[in-house]
Amino acid sequence: MNVEEIIKTQKKIPLPSRTLIHLMLVNNKIMERITGALKPYGVSPQQFNVLRILRGQGDRPANLSTLNDRMVSKMSNTTRLVDKLLAKGFVDRAICEANRRKVEITITAEGLAVLEKMDEVMRLTEADLVAGLSDTELIELNTLLDKI
Amino acid sequence: MNVEEIIKTQKKIPLPSRTLIHLMLVNNKIMERITGALKPYGVSPQQFNVLRILRGQGDRPANLSTLNDRMVSKMSNTTRLVDKLLAKGFVDRAICEANRRKVEITITAEGLAVLEKMDEVMRLTEADLVAGLSDTELIELNTLLDKI
DNA sequence: TGTATACATTTGTATATACAATTGTTGTAG
DNA sequence: CTACAACAATTGTATATACAAATGTATACA
Numbered sequence: 001m002n003v004e005e006i007i008k009t010q011k012k013i014p015l016p017s018r019t020l021i022h023l024m025l026v027n028n029k030i031m032e033r034i035t036g037a038l039k040p041y042g043v044s045p046q047q048f049n050v051l052r053i054l055r056g057q058g059d060r061p062a063n064l065s066t067l068n069d070r071m072v073s074k075m076s077n078t079t080r081l082v083d084k085l086l087a088k089g090f091v092d093r094a095i096c097e098a099n100r101r102k103v104e105i106t107i108t109a110e111g112l113a114v115l116e117k118m119d120e121v122m123r124l125t126e127a128d129l130v131a132g133l134s135d136t137e138l139i140e141l142n143t144l145l146d147k148i
Numbered sequence: 149m150n151v152e153e154i155i156k157t158q159k160k161i162p163l164p165s166r167t168l169i170h171l172m173l174v175n176n177k178i179m180e181r182i183t184g185a186l187k188p189y190g191v192s193p194q195q196f197n198v199l200r201i202l203r204g205q206g207d208r209p210a211n212l213s214t215l216n217d218r219m220v221s222k223m224s225n226t227t228r229l230v231d232k233l234l235a236k237g238f239v240d241r242a243i244c245e246a247n248r249r250k251v252e253i254t255i256t257a258e259g260l261a262v263l264e265k266m267d268e269v270m271r272l273t274e275a276d277l278v279a280g281l282s283d284t285e286l287i288e289l290n291t292l293l294d295k296i
Numbered sequence: 297t298g299t300a301t302a303c304a305t306t307t308g309t310a311t312a313t314a315c316a317a318t319t320g321t322t323g324t325a326g
Numbered sequence: 327c328t329a330c331a332a333c334a335a336t337t338g339t340a341t342a343t344a345c346a347a348a349t350g351t352a353t354a355c356a
């Protein structure tokens with residue numbers, strides 16, 4: 001992934017800018033791949049993220065604000081994101097009786113089943129994306145990212 | 149930027165996943181900061197990117213497909229992106245007489261003026277984002293990113 | 297010349313996202 | 327007990343983006 005080649009410039013880019021552009025380009029690539037891998041299942045990366053959070057909850061339901069807290073990309077409208085999953089039958093929604101302001105989201109059996117199928121392609125996609133890096137390099141990359 | 153803390157999980161995340169999530173989180177942070185820095189000028193990061201490409205063209209005009217080629221985030225609709233800049237008076241649009249299929253986009257004096265103001269805040273924002281990294285670390289980060 | 301093909305952009309449409317305002321619910325100070 | 331603030335979610339609206347189809351222009355070639 002050569003920065004100058006991708007954005008087709010001959011100019012020398014200052015190191016801070018180049019690094020940030022590089023990060024954005026890599027992110028684009030990651031999102032492209034993940035979006036493509038999930039497309040056959042009809043879910044967006046954000047929706048997949050929510051399904052995985054719900055599975056991680058075990059039998060405890062999650063309300064919208066905790067979902068939002070745990071999402072990789074916090075978005076301003078979790079209500080409508082969950083609407084989409086509801087329409088697909090992947091989640092259930094119920095009003096919390098203990099606190100009627102809250103709503104309880106749980107993953108359905110169908111949601112769990114489709115999630116299991118997605119697990120495998122996601123694992124492969126992720127492995128492929130980082131195939132060029134050794135474990136040591138991955139750790140080093142994480143360490144550097146921590147400083148941003 | 150601690151991954152587990154931000155997405156509020158206690159689980160141990162496999163290294164490849166963790167690295168990719170980390171990259172996405174860092175990208176979110178970058179986009180947030182850049183969007184915020186540009187907000188007072190009423191332009192989105194994409195629009196800023198186009199303005200900078202146009203300035204880099206010198207007096208040569210750019211057509212839509214070359215703009216799209218050089219953008220950091222290729223998008224499917226450069227027409228409408230340029231529409232926004234046109235509405236703000238930051239660019240001009242003319243049909244290319246040599247090849248009437250093409251359109252020639254140039255940056256206006258007003259576009260150049262506002263871009264100069266944005267340059268400074270962008271430089272500061274970028275510097276601040278990478279303030280925690282030495283030059284050596286930045287180079288190392290670029291090297292690792294090249295492998296994805 | 298006429299017709300097919302490729303090219304460059306534009307338009308249409310569905311979906312996604314950001315942000316503000318609103319609704320309904322709960323807790324609390326007086 | 328009432329008024330008020332805080333909380334959780336929803337709705338409205340504008341803008342952004344993805345993707346496909348359509349428009350207009352140029353090129354190739356029989």
